[in-house]
Amino acid sequence: MLIELKSITKIYKMGVERVHALDGVDINVDEGEYVAIMGSSGSGKSTLMNMLGCLDRPTSGSYLLAGQNTSRMGAAAQSRVRNERIGFVFQSFELMPRTPAWKNVALPMMYSRHGWAGMRRKAMAALDRVGLRDRASHKPNQLSGGQKQRVAIARALINEPSILLADEPTGNLDSKTSHEILALFDELHAQGHTVLMVTHEADVAAHARRVVRMRDGKVASDLPVEEDEVAELIPARSGALQPAGGTPGDMGGDA
Ligand code: ADP
Ligand code: MG
Numbered sequence: 001m002l003i004e005l006k007s008i009t010k011i012y013k014m015g016v017e018r019v020h021a022l023d024g025v026d027i028n029v030d031e032g033e034y035v036a037i038m039g040s041s042g043s044g045k046s047t048l049m050n051m052l053g054c055l056d057r058p059t060s061g062s063y064l065l066a067g068q069n070t071s072r073m074g075a076a077a078q079s080r081v082r083n084e085r086i087g088f089v090f091q092s093f094e095l096m097p098r099t100p101a102w103k104n105v106a107l108p109m110m111y112s113r114h115g116w117a118g119m120r121r122k123a124m125a126a127l128d129r130v131g132l133r134d135r136a137s138h139k140p141n142q143l144s145g146g147q148k149q150r151v152a153i154a155r156a157l158i159n160e161p162s163i164l165l166a167d168e169p170t171g172n173l174d175s176k177t178s179h180e181i182l183a184l185f186d187e188l189h190a191q192g193h194t195v196l197m198v199t200h201e202a203d204v205a206a207h208a209r210r211v212v213r214m215r216d217g218k219v220a221s222d223l224p225v226e227e228d229e230v231a232e233l234i235p236a237r238s239g240a241l242q243p244a245g246g247t248p249g250d251m252g253g254d255a
Contacts, residue, residue: 002030002066010047025044038198039213089169108159126157164193
């Protein structure tokens with residue numbers, strides 16, 4: 001099991017008030033899964049992602065990542081685990097504005113032993129994976145929203161993490177660009193990455209294989225995508241459109 005959350009709670013103290021952002025969450029995720037996390041605003045999705053990404057610690061409960069109990073680790077060990085095992089993608093991209101794309105991608109390698117030449121080479125390879133090698137020297141303000149998110153995905157991939165955490169990665173993108181970004185996540189999942197993605201949109205969640213719905217800090221449901229409400233929106237999966245062994249001629253004039 002890659003991820004084991006056991007009885008996780010997170011309580012924020014706001015003056016005299018206590019907010020139970022997470023209230024007894026149990027979730028297990030196997031290597032290679034693609035999980036959508038849904039739920040209304042304030043239901044605890046981002047808190048859950050921060051917990052999964054070792055950006056925050058639970059108030060109680062345990063989080064085992066590849067068998068290691070991260071909730072008992074010191075800050076340094078936690079940040080090493082985060083750096084090696086987890087790639088983050090955010091709704092607002094979170095790129096350094098005055099820094100060329102390839103340097104943004106290279107940033108998580110700053111703690112590694114790679115020199116600048118090695119970092120640049122790896123960053124270029126990561127940009128290649130997201131189809132942006134020719135934009136390596138562009139700064140974020142010279143890129144479209146979809147291109148910015150591709151840069152952020154390349155950055156998330158740079159240390160070859162086992163887990164990709166994405167918090168509403170298409171939330172700031174138009175629908176055509178969202179489709180392109182989701183196709184990229186589909187591809188990464190097909191390559192074996194474990195993907196956990198927060199989304200409000202049923203058609204986005206339908207790309208996943210499992211849907212976890214949060215309500216008031218608790219898991220309200222946790223179902224294979226086919227059994228969740230989003231099932232009717234499951235997209236035709238790549239490769240499914242063409243019969244095995246089909247020739248380009250089979251495609252007719254539809255393209
Ligand atoms: P979601 O991402 O599902 O919208 P969040 O995880 O951001 O929900 O928030 C869950 C609950 O915890 C909300 O009631 C929110 O107001 C509260 N919360 C989140 N972060 C903090 C914080 N840093 N301090 C206090 N309360 C917080
Ligand atoms: Mg949120």
